[in-house]
Amino acid sequence: MxxxxxxxxxxxxxxxxxxxxDGTxxxxxWRAEGFSGAEEECVAHVDLxxxxxxxxxxxxxxADEAARQAGGAR
Incomplete structure (x- = not known):
């Protein structure tokens, strides 16, 4: 079932x-993201x-660290 x-x-x-x-x-x-449904549907949406x-x-x-490293690699 x-x-x-x-x-x-x-x-x-x-x-x-x-x-x-839903309804709790x-x-x-936390805020609602906009998607709701059965557990399997929601899990598939989150995976996407x-x-x-x-x-x-x-x-x-x-990303900041990588940009700094790339900037210093000249």
Whole structure:
């Protein structure tokens, strides 16, 4: 028997994604991303839209470091 629970995809300021039961208040710092459905549908959506699961702050820091290194490699 499949789970009848509907979920929504939530995202935080670090662009991390989570599934949350639809109709349940989101915790502080999270907002609805705009997609909802069965668990399997939501997981497939998250897999599609969140290929790099590192937090946004880490991705930015690594990109800044790479740009500094590339600038100094002349």
């Amino acid at each position: 499949s789970d009848p629970t509907r979920y929504l995809v939530a995202v935080n300021d670090e662009e991390q994604h989570a599934l949350w039961p 208040p989101l915790p502080a710092g 839209v969140w290929p790099d699961i590192r937090p946004l702050s880490l991705r930015r820091r690594l």
